[in-house]
Amino acid sequence: MTRLSLSRLLAPGPADAVVPPSGHTAWLTLFTAGAMTFLAVFALALALASGRLAERWAGALERTATVRLSAPEDQIDRQVKAVLALLSTTPGIASARALDEEEQRKLLEPWFGPDLPVKALPLPRLIEVVEDGAGYDAEGLRLRLTAEAPGAVLDDHARWRRPLAVAAARLVLLGWLSIGLIGLTMAAMITLAANAALAANAQVIRVLRLVGARDSYIARAFVRRFTLRALAGAGVGAVAGMIGIAALPGAEAAGGFLTGLGFQGAGWLLPLLLPFLAGGVAFAATRAAAFRKLREFH
């Protein structure tokens, strides 16, 4: 069997003319490729945004911890100093500082508003701890804190950092899985369209076999047509998807995950690869369908 390569396929040849222009299968392929690529752009954006989010969460929280200190008012300052002194001599800790009233008010502002009387409330004092590259022994530090300041609690963020990281990683996985499913769905739809076109052209195939055409020659006419249609449809779908992503409100407007869904920098080039991926899917799907169908003709 003669090889039917992508480069030979894309070179126009006389095989194109032997298959009559087709109607509904052309539109079905164009629409399917366009719609699926449009969806794939969003899935890609989701995967990339989730990846960025996971990195950001991990980066922001990985090297920080918080000591929460509760003590009677007349002892609190002394215990803060003791904890800071302890932290400054703990291996693996780069720096430690107590948050001032203003910083604590800002932390609570989203829940209690800007006029919160921080001093009047029995709030614990918070000490921000930054690790160095080597890290510290969290269990050892907890024991020492208990000895120095019984009301001090070390929160290394692991408790809520872990589920966030897992959730972000799963979102990344879901994004790529969606792209895979979209590709498979597109392959199935294009295979159906190609089968319909091959069945509609059974007489053409019979005549071509009768006059000595090889399978690769006959297949080329169908494969080239479907691949180019998928490329064109996917091109439109990718551009439409990118416009949709670009039209999302900016992160400054509202903040949060959804507004960070867009592409960044070179990431904008990735959706442009999708039409070629769609063309490859169409090439493989149509080629398999064509050779399978041609085996029905001896």
Next chain:
Amino acid sequence: MISFENVAYNYGGGELLSDISLRLAPGSFHFLTGPSGAGKTTFLKLCYAELLPTAGRVTLFDREVRGLARDDVAMTRRRIGVVHQDCQFLDHLPLGDNVALPLTVAGRPGAARDLADLLAWVGLERLTDALPPSLSGGERQRAALARAIIMGPDVILADEPTGNLDWEMSLRLLTLLVELNRMGKTVLVATHDLNLIRQAKSQIPARVLRIAKRRIQLAGADL
């Protein structure tokens, strides 16, 4: 060139052809006769490997058809010109492109002059740009013959080529087949038109094969 050894064929029920052995020698002219449904078309399809025998061996140009890969079948068919009774064409292509189709699929674009000469030989030179659906039955048969011989095949198989033609047009087609045979081509024509056979035998030493009771035998000389 084409030989059958104890060939049988059935479509899943009883055998349509059974224990057939014969050899079509190069340059020979054979008619194949028999009642409708006797298996004439099936026999021809075995001759160009559209069907594979259910028993026995069919050999085309010294190669057993069962051992031919699909590409080999295609290459073999370039040496066999086939004219069907229903003359299928690619209806969206003009007649000239249809006749030149064997050259196109073989990647051997022929000279326009050669195509014009061939169409003139079959009397269709004025219909080069016509689409097949607009052709009459006789024009379609002659176009099919032109397509069958454009590659210069060694063998020409014709299945009821005059089935839809009047006597005058049948004689014209027969004359073309006789001319081809005189050029050295092997010709096998399936027909039930005994007048056509008698006319041919008056011009060339054609032999007549008859399918009867699932077997092929040489018919009597009185045909």
